[in-house]
Amino acid sequence: MTRRRRWSTEEILEATAELLTAGDAESFSVRKLAAVLGTDSSSLYRHFRSKTELLRAVADRILVAAMDGYHPEGDWKQRITALALRVREAAGQQPQLAAVWGRYASGGAGSRLVMEEMLQALRTSGLPDAEIPTHYQRIAVLVAALIAAEAGVGALTQEEYEQGMELFRVAVLGADPERFPALAHFARDIRPLGVDRRAAFEEILAAHLTAIEAAIP
Template sequence: MRQRWDRQTILDAAVELLSHSDGDETFSMRRLAAELGTDSSSLYRHFHNRTELMLAVVDHVLVQAMAGYRREGPWRARLVDLILRSWDAYAALPQLAKDTSHYPGSGPGTQLVIEETLQALTDAGLPEEIVPEWYHRLVTLSVSLISAHAAARTSSTSDRQRRLESFRVITLGADPAEFPALAHYARRLEPTGYTRESFLATLDVVLDAVPARP
């Protein structure tokens, strides 16, 4: 008799599969079903299509990322904690993170992240009418950089090497007469970095601009 998998088991298996996928593999209902030793029809009992599954996976990941979170401390520290929890969760799942802008989540994990972000901005003393605006700014920044980080990680080694070589050509080969600043700093420049540290530094710049109450 064919085993029927419950929703939680399917989501756990999806996360496990995504964590071991590389840039040449495409996550699909068929691959997930094969991983579970069943066929796609078992998955369609719980998820109507791949999009519905991915939305649930995102929320599942966010629930796990928010484990142990407490609404304690200054508003800024809470925002940094919230956003870095998402960064760290997606860093372990670059195949999922690459498409995160397409799958905002669809359950309690997503609700909790949104709620705590809005609460932190409210506690910062922002006027009520601009809290949503700042929420969207933070989400746009986070999703963009998380997706870019994932895209870079899931590209092939040869693709990364070609991009690096191309960058070296245009920087180290710059004509000092035409591009004096570029020529001056060329040997100290690196291609765009998407490290956790650079992400945090960018986040700090944005948080410095939040019109918080003194």
């Protein structure tokens, strides 16, 4: 009788990432993963206690990739901005995994590295220690929400994206000026959500960090 191969945790995560890239978190299951690896689900549950735990672990790879080669430079705002942009870039390269991260978050090594750097940067800002956890949480929520929204667009097929653009044009350019006077007035200047996302990301984050700076004693 042929013995089944023993898969390492890293190999399981790699196979999970590949499966998610070809599909999404909704269609993913441990049973499908087991079939791809030629094993049974019980052998995978020796590494991860649940599907959610497995997805959290694979989502953490986004943050590990973002922190690879990272070196803090500049003042606290520059550090946080650079960190957020690195996470955004890593998420953009793997939008399906970024969508999983946006939904399940993570608590692995990558998550701890990002948290440590952001907290260290905030400690140099002049904020009282008692206020830092709250500001950290607000920044984390903002960055995660923006990246998760982008991941949703990035995971679309070209056909789905083009259909969305056509629906946008019909909804905006074809708006009835009597019922939607403001929309009709600005229609030709309003851009789809998928356009200029990096600029919007930077401006929104900068505005938030400026508001924090204004509150520093």
